[in-house]
Every structure is written in structure tokens, then in C-alpha cells.
Amino acid sequence: MGYEQSKNDYSLFIKRTNGLLTIAVVYVDDIIVTGSNEEKISRFKEHLHSVFNIKDLGVLNYFLGIEVSHLQAGIVITQKKFTKELLLDCNLDVSRIAKTPLPANLKLLAYEGELHSDPEHYRKIVGKLNFLSHTRPDLAFSVQTLSQFMQQPRLYHVKALQHVLRYVSHTLGQGIILYATDQLSLIAYSDSNWASCPNTRRSVTGYVLLLGISPISWKSKKQPTISKSSSEAEYRAMAAASSETTWLIRLLTKLCVLNLKPVALHCDNQSAIHIGKNHVFHERTKHIELDCHFTREKVLEGLIVLTYTPAAEQHADIMTKALSSFQHNKLKSKLGMYSDVDTVPSLRGDVSDDTAECATSDDEYAEGF
Incomplete structure (x- = not known):
């Protein structure tokens, strides 16, 4: 045809x-x-x-476990039915409320504590959470963290998994809204948490890409090598975001979404931005692999413009670490995430003042870690 x-x-x-x-x-x-x-x-x-x-x-309303709702403001995609089935199948107490996926500054060790008696159950639940993260950017970092202990999960890891499930139970209808607008621009945010893994001292890469103000691509992933500085870790995260941006530009161009270049790539590290813009060989960067300099090429091509953003406004921060409840909810709102208990937010980029209501102590739900 x-x-x-x-x-x-x-x-x-x-x-x-x-x-x-x-x-x-x-x-x-x-x-x-x-x-x-x-x-x-x-x-x-x-x-x-x-x-x-x-x-x-x-009309599309359900596809591969993803529910699609059509509203005047746009399209909402959630996995509420899948989430309910996951919670029924988890065999863990999720009655207590958790306000964030993981307690702030939690560090999970690979070889400390008693082994879990049913590792298959742990793997199954983490695998389902991985599928749930298709519509839940707020779960990306937690799933990435828990996935590191699939081979030998310990009771401490199961407690962390239980905490994530309590958060999921508390945010059952959470999803994302794709706003209906003809004013489309592609915006990227990249971030890293330097040497944050206590087992390997590797850094965590996080990025999120917004079409308009709607999230369409995100990732949280541990870097394959150890970075010698926070600037190098941020530079590697920028390379991952640049690669995803390049692919999305090609895909959206084929779908007749044009005039997206140059894409603003927001980073909260001035040194990493300087490395990305400085096209001269430098003593501090000679050990960095060639594929990490992908960002420089895209800056030269005019595909990407590197932009500084303060750490407090870094959307990708939610992909690299466990945050306080206030910052977690603030970034969820900035990402345009939607809950069926909320009214649909207007088409805007700012955050409503009601996030201040979430500035409560994390101690009440971090108990047990």
C-alpha cells in the first residue's frame, strides 16, 4: 500500500x-x-x-497494558489496571503510605545482610515495576537501583522494594499527560550523581526529554565506567542525552514534526558545559572515550545548544537520586505528570504553589531503613 x-x-x-x-x-x-x-x-x-x-x-483506550484517556487538554496515559494487579500479586504489606519511591540518601549494599528466601519473587516484582516505569518517570531511579540486586537479593533490598510498592499504592493512578498544542519544542535535561553507587563507585546518569512540556523519553542508568570527577560524570550524562535527542529528532522529522532544532540541553554543571563547547584537546579530558565527545559533534552541527540550569530546577534530578518529598513532588509537577485524583493542570511550564503542602518530614515513612 x-x-x-x-x-x-x-x-x-x-x-x-x-x-x-x-x-x-x-x-x-x-x-x-x-x-x-x-x-x-x-x-x-x-x-x-x-x-x-x-x-x-x-478509538484507542488500551494497548499493551497502557490505558489511554482522551481529555480536552490532551491525552493521558496510565497503567492503573496493571498497577492494581501488581499490588495484588506482590505478597507484601503496602498499607502504610510512602511519599517518595525511596527514602532520601538511601544506600543499598550488594553483600550485606541476610539473603532473601525467594529471589524469584523479588525478580518478578522488580521486572513488573520496570514495565510500570513506561508511564512513570518518577519510578525510573528506584527500578534502576533495585535491578542491581537481582542475582542475590537480600532482606534489606526487599524492604526497599516494599517501600517502592507503598509509594506505588499511594499513587495508583499516576501517569503522564501529553498536551494538545501546536507550539512544540524539544527540550532535554541531563544530570548525574557522581560516584553514588556504594558498591562500585560508579555514577548514575539521568536524562529526560520533553516535547512541549510533556515527557516523551527518560532514563536512569548506572554509568559503565568510573568517572574521575563530577564534571566527567555530567559530561557522560550529556552524551547519553545527546544520543537520545539525535534519535528523537530523526523519528519526529519522519512524523512531520519539524523545526525542532536546535534543542536546548540543560545541565547544572558549568565545567561539563565548558567541556562540551570547547573543541580543543585538553589534558583533563584526554582519558575520556571518543564516544563521550558525541555531544561536541552535535553542538558543532547546530543540533544541540548547551544551557546551564540551576540544580534546584534540574528536571533530570529525579532520575539520579532519591529526593525529599517536597523536591520529588516539585519535579513530578515540572515533568507534567498526572494523577487521576488531580484536576488536569493547565498548559504551562511552571509549578503550582500547592507543592509546598508536600514539604513534610520524611522520617515518618523512612522508618525501618
Whole structure:
């Protein structure tokens, strides 16, 4: 039918005819179809039905465990049904409230404490939390942390897992809202927590990318090597964010979302920004692998503009460490996260004053660690 398979994502098929766009996303035998012309969409479905005998389920509301709600302000995606099933299957007491996924400054050691008697159960629950993080950026750091102990989980790790589940139970309908707007820009935030892993002394990379003010890509990951300084750790995080930005620009361009360049990449480390902008070989950076200098190339190309942002306003901070309840809720609001107990926030980039209500002591739910 003239559809082109995307080289950026092999599950994506695109067709452009006379300025009209039709998009199909395929996962085994589940297909999402959208586009700018209803007639083209209907013709595509009729053709599929003549070949495969498909079942048309109407407007998208559920796909691969992800619930989709259509509001006037935009589209809300959550995993409430999956979350309820996860909590029923966890066999842990989640009745107490936890206001953040993990207590601030918690350090989990790999080889300290008594081994957990049922490691398979631990792996299963962490794996489900990993799937839940598809619509929950606030869980990315916690899942990354707990995933490090899959081989030999200990009782201390199970306590941390229980704390995360208590937070999930307290925020059952949490998700993200994709705002409906024609004023689209791509903004990236990168951050790192230098030498934060007590077992390996490696740093944690975190980044988040917003289309408009809606989060569309995020990651929390331990760096593969030990960084000699906080500047190097931040520079490595910038390289990861630059790589994801490059891919997203290609993907969105194929989807006819144009004029996104240059993308502002926000970092809270002036030294790392200087390294990214300084295209001269330097004694302090000669040990850094070539792939980390990817950011410099993209700055030269004009794809990325490096921008300083204060640490308190760093959106990606939620991807690199456990935060206080006030800062955690503040960043969730800045990321445009949505809860079914809230009213849909207006289309804006600031944070409402009601986050100040969350500035309570963390001691009440950190008990036991």
C-alpha cells in the first residue's frame, strides 16, 4: 500500500500522500493506526481486514497494558489496571503510605545482610515495576537501583522494594499527560550523581526529554565506567542525552514534526558545559572515550545548544537520586505528570504553589531503613 518502514523504529510504518500522513504502529497482532485523514485510515483498515480478518476496537483506550484517556487538554496515559494487579500479586504489606519511591540518601549494599528466601519473587516484582516505569518517570531511579540486586537479593533490598510498592499504592493512578498544542519544542535535561553507587563507585546518569512540556523519553542508568570527577560524570550524562535527542529528532522529522532544532540541553554543571563547547584537546579530558565527545559533534552541527540550569530546577534530578518529598513532588509537577485524583493542570511550564503542602518530614515513612 506504499507504507514505508521507519529506519528509526522497525515497528513504525508511515505513508505520505499529497500532504496527508497515515501512521501505523505494529506489535505482533496489535496495531495502532492514526493520521491526518479519516478516509486514508479507513482504507488502510479495510485492506487489512480483507487480508487478515481484523477486529476494529475503535478509538484507542488500551494497548499493551497502557490505558489511554482522551481529555480536552490532551491525552493521558496510565497503567492503573496493571498497577492494581501488581499490588495484588506482590505478597507484601503496602498499607502504610510512602511519599517518595525511596527514602532520601538511601544506600543499598550488594553483600550485606541476610539473603532473601525467594529471589524469584523479588525478580518478578522488580521486572513488573520496570514495565510500570513506561508511564512513570518518577519510578525510573528506584527500578534502576533495585535491578542491581537481582542475582542475590537480600532482606534489606526487599524492604526497599516494599517501600517502592507503598509509594506505588499511594499513587495508583499516576501517569503522564501529553498536551494538545501546536507550539512544540524539544527540550532535554541531563544530570548525574557522581560516584553514588556504594558498591562500585560508579555514577548514575539521568536524562529526560520533553516535547512541549510533556515527557516523551527518560532514563536512569548506572554509568559503565568510573568517572574521575563530577564534571566527567555530567559530561557522560550529556552524551547519553545527546544520543537520545539525535534519535528523537530523526523519528519526529519522519512524523512531520519539524523545526525542532536546535534543542536546548540543560545541565547544572558549568565545567561539563565548558567541556562540551570547547573543541580543543585538553589534558583533563584526554582519558575520556571518543564516544563521550558525541555531544561536541552535535553542538558543532547546530543540533544541540548547551544551557546551564540551576540544580534546584534540574528536571533530570529525579532520575539520579532519591529526593525529599517536597523536591520529588516539585519535579513530578515540572515533568507534567498526572494523577487521576488531580484536576488536569493547565498548559504551562511552571509549578503550582500547592507543592509546598508536600514539604513534610520524611522520617515518618523512612522508618525501618
